[in-house]
Amino acid sequence: MQAMGRPRSALPLIVGVCLVLVLAVGVVTDSRTRPPREPFDDDSPFRTPVAADTPVDPNSAAMVARISRDGVMYANLVEFAIPIYSANDDTPRFRVSCTIKDWGPCPFDGHRVPIPEDAVPSPGSDGAMVVIDHDRRLVYEFWRAQRHGDHWTTSFGAINDLDGSGWGTYENGFSTASGASRLGGVIRVDEMRRGVIPHALALQSDSVCAEVFRPPAVKTDGTYEGPDCIPEGARLRLAPDVDIDAFGLAPAARLIAQALQTYGAFVVDYGGAPLSVSFERDPAAGRHHPGETYGQLGMPWDYSMIEVPWEHLEVLA
Incomplete structure (x- = not known):
């Protein structure tokens, strides 16, 4: 037991403890809330927001109808996740x-x-x-x-x-x-946790044009020759005047809709579905499971279906 005597000032101890706590909290807050540096240059097509006045491709409606014929966008979460x-x-x-x-x-x-x-x-x-x-x-x-x-x-x-x-x-x-x-356009696990996708998305489609592509693409593996084919390198977006909140979208679909409206998405590859989007493979997930993060956001299985307001999608010129 401590002997009774003149009480010593606790101020130095309190100040010291507070300083340690402030520093510790500062470190934790910084590391947990500061978004990681995005890959690629600030001027990368993946990181550049779509200007509201960007012209729309004259064949946009036909291309969107083709890639939306299933009524959903598929999320590659396991088999073709990255x-x-x-x-x-x-x-x-x-x-x-x-x-x-x-x-x-x-x-x-x-x-x-x-x-x-x-x-x-x-x-x-x-x-x-x-x-x-x-x-x-x-x-x-x-x-x-x-x-x-x-x-x-x-x-x-x-x-x-x-x-x-x-x-x-x-x-x-x-x-x-x-x-x-x-790596370009891949939706990261951490982005889904934070609730923000700060870049354009990477899409695949079974309807990419044979031999035809557009910058920034430099080549294509497309085989579809229909008049409603979509070129690799084409950029899509959700129309800038759309109120996303009006659609009552599930959490994952809402995040993707926000990214589509701000940054758009590039068709980067052929895929087996009308339209699919690339996700990072959750390193904590089991071999045949998407992982807890995706599951909590309403994507509990591979090729989860993401509903987007197709009637407001546009292929840019």
């Missing part, structure tokens, strides 16, 4: 070879590619995977990736600049049919 990993100078390096030899030089030739030991490609036929090297500001992107002991193979891939445009070049390789970065 596993995204972080790497730094301490991450193990691997040899990566391309199995497709007639698309030009393999972008990984001469590189020791950083891939975390626990990295696993998406379980679908795309075998997609992205590794962000934050120390070197590079994005390593893989299509049909497989590990073979101490090396990896991939059908093809790309090495893109994390501070670049988000669209590849023939020198850097390609991991999507349009040339878009595999």
